[in-house]
Amino acid sequence: MIEIDGLTKKFGQFLAVDNISLTVPKGEVLGFLGPNGAGKSTTMKMVMGFLPPTSGTARLCGHDILTDGLAARAMAGYLPEGAPAYSDMTPIGFLKFAAELRGLSGAARDKAIERAMEQTQIGEVRLQPIETLSKGFKRRVGLAQALLHDPAVLILDEPTDGLDPNQKHEVRRLIEGMAADKAIIISTHILEEVDALCTRAVIIAQGRLLADARPEELHAMAPGHNNVSLLLPEAQATTAETALAALAGVERVEKTSADGAARLVVVPQGRASIVAAVTEAVRSGGWSAADITVDQGRLEDVFRHITLDTHRAA
C-alpha cells in the first residue's frame, strides 16, 4: 500500500535522503529508526508530497504522489513532526476544518470527528483553544486529525513524543488496534516502541537505509544476544565455569563474583541459542542456580552499532 521507490533528496550539496526504497503492505507497522537528522522526517515529507524529491517517487494505494498527488494524499493520514495545529482554534473547530478538506460533511463529518476524538481521548478539551493545551493533548489532536477519515495509509512522525507513559501506552494500543487493515509508518527515537508496536523496523542514518528487519531479527544482531547468565554459589562457580566452557557451541564464559555468589555469563558462538545445553549442564552438575536468564540483546546496542559505524565510515 505504501511503495517508496528510490527516494532521494539533496539540499544543495547535502544528501539528506539517499535512494531509499521500501514497500509497506497492509497489516504492517513499520518503525522508522535513526538518529536526529538521519532523514526520517524528510523521507516522510516526500512520501506525503510536501517536499518534492530530487529523484524517485512514492505511491500510496497505487496513486503516485508526484503525478496524482491529490488522490494519494486523500488515501493517507499524516501527523507531521511536532503535530502542528492552528493554535487559535479549538480541537473541534480544527477537526471540522480538516474534515471539510477531506470532503466529509454533515452527519458523516460529525460522526468521523466523534470517533477520532473518542479514539484519541480528547473529548474533554474539545472546546479549549489548542494553544492552551498540554503537549500531550496537542499531540493527540494532531493524531485525531490524521485518523479522521479512517485512512488506509497512516504516516506518523513521532506520534508518542511528549506523551507520558500512560498516554504512550494508549496511543500504542490505538495504533495496534488499527494495524490489521492499514499500512502504517511511524518514526520514533524510542526503541522500546519498536518491540511494543512494530512488525518491522528500518534503521536510517545519513539518509541511507542500513537495516530492514523484524524486531526479533534486529535483536539477534545485538552483541549480547543469547548470552546465558547464571547466578551460582561461589563454591560451585569454578567447577561450573570449566564445565560450561567445555560445552559445544560456547565461545567463552565470563565470571564476576560478589557477596559469596558468582555470576557466570556464557557467551555462545555466533549468537546461537544455547540455553537448553546450559540448563542441561546445570541439572546434571547438580548446581543450585539462583537464576538463569537469556539476554535478548538490546536494541540500543544494535542501533548504536549500526548508526555509529556509518558515521565513522563517512
Added chain:
Amino acid sequence: MNKTLAVFKRELAGYFATPVAYVFITIFLVLSGALTFMMGNLLGRGQADLQPFFNFHPWLYLVLIPAISMRLWAEERKSGTIEMLLTLPLTQCQAVVGKFLAAWAFTGIALALTFPVWITVNVLGGPDNGVIFAGYIGSLLMAGGYLAIGSALSAITRNQVIAFVLTAAVAFVFTVAGTPMVLDFFSGWAPAALVSTVASLSIMTHFQAIQTGVLDLRDLIYFVTLIALFLYANALILDLRKAD
C-alpha cells in the same frame, strides 16, 4: 469549491479570533476619518462627494494592507501548519485563493464600516451616489491588488515583519509608478511606449480612473490581472519552497 470555502471560513475566523482584527478596523476607521475630514477638508470644500475620502486610500492601504496580508503564509510557515495544510487533499490553488478571499473579505468589512462618511455627505448635500459606488468598487479592487502582492510575499518568509516590509516596498513601487515624479524621470530619455507602460502599471492611475465614476473594462482587467498574477506567483513560491 467547498475546499476553498473551508479555507476561507477558517482564515476569516482566524482574523477575528484575536483582538488584532478589531484594533485594525478601529485604526483604519479613525485614520480614514481623520484624513478625510482634517487633511482632505471634506466639509469645508463645499462639494458633496467623497473625493477627499478616496484620495487617501492608496496611501492608507500602503501601510495597512501589508499588516493584513503578512500573516497569511508566514504564520503557517512559522507554526508548521503549512505542512499539515498542504498534505491535506486540496490543491495549492484552493489554499491560495481561499486565504486570499478571506483577507479580501476582511478588508471589505473594514471598508464597509466607513459608511458613516457616505451618510454624512448624503445628509449634507446631494452627492452622485453612482460615483461614490464606483469609488468603493475601485477601492475594493485596489485593496485586492495590494493583498495579492502581500499574500505572495508572505509566502516567501516565516517572519511576518519581513513580509510586511517587503509588501509595503513592492506595493509602494506599484502605487507611485504613475505619479508625475516617476514619469518625469522616464520621459526625459525613454521611448513613449515605455513611459506609458510604466504609467499603466500604476495602481494609483487605475484607481483614480475608477474613482471618477467610470468603470472602464480596462481598469477592471488591470486589477483582475494584477490579482491573478500575484496569486499565481504565490502558488509558485509555495511549490518552490514549501519547507523551511
